[in-house]
């Protein structure tokens with residue numbers, strides 16, 4: 001029964017092919033062969049992808065920072081490690097970590113080496129940018145990386161109470177908050193009162209030149225304002241936190257500015 005049906009279908013296919021136009025048959029063959037070729041190409045790309053290389057198990061970090069390790073590191077040493085971590089990020093060579101194990105160990109306490117104040121921008125993944133894992137740093141985020149009482153309070157907690165020795169103010173290229181401050185966007189008229197307050201914090205660093213209207217379309221000028229905004233945040237922190245300023249003078253704390261370049265992944269540390 002089955003063989004009869006199969007013979008019937010085979011004969012009908014042969015009959016159809018026989019009476020198909022030659023051009024149609026050739027076109028079908030070309031399409032079929034190109035699909036096969038593209039499948040083969042895709043497979044070979046996946047096999048040769050270097051990112052899929054698995055690192056040896058002994059290089060996977062399972063530990064977290066301890067109180068002893070935190071106490072032994074100087075601010076300069078911490079900054080050097082963060083710079084090396086950024087090199088790893090730029091080279092797409094991040095340290096592999098056992099997050100489950102790090103989470104389990106760190107549940108009993110934390111001894112982070114630094115606190116980073118970053119913009120909220122989704123394109124600035126702070127821990128990845130410095131190749132860091134669980135328990136390595138405190139991270140505070142606010143659009144335009146400005147300071148306020150709560151942020152400085154968080155920094156005082158991170159440094160004076162929890163022992164971190166470096167404060168990094170991390171600005172970034174193409175920052176939307178800075179661009180709107182440069183262009184003097186009227187957020188208040190849109191009912192965005194709090195956003196207006198935030199832009200007002202950045203606006204004083206936008207230098208006015210006589211006869212010129214500042215514009216975020218000028219990339220060099222925008223980058224200059226981004227740097228100035230980081231420096232303003234640092235000056236404000238020193239002014240509003242006498243304790244952190246004192247620690248800095250005693251060389252037990254370093255407050256440093258930095259700017260993340262979104263195109264290259266590089267962090268420029270400012271002096």
Ligand SMILES: [Zn+2]
Nearest residue numbers: 119121175176
């Ligand atoms: Zn930003």
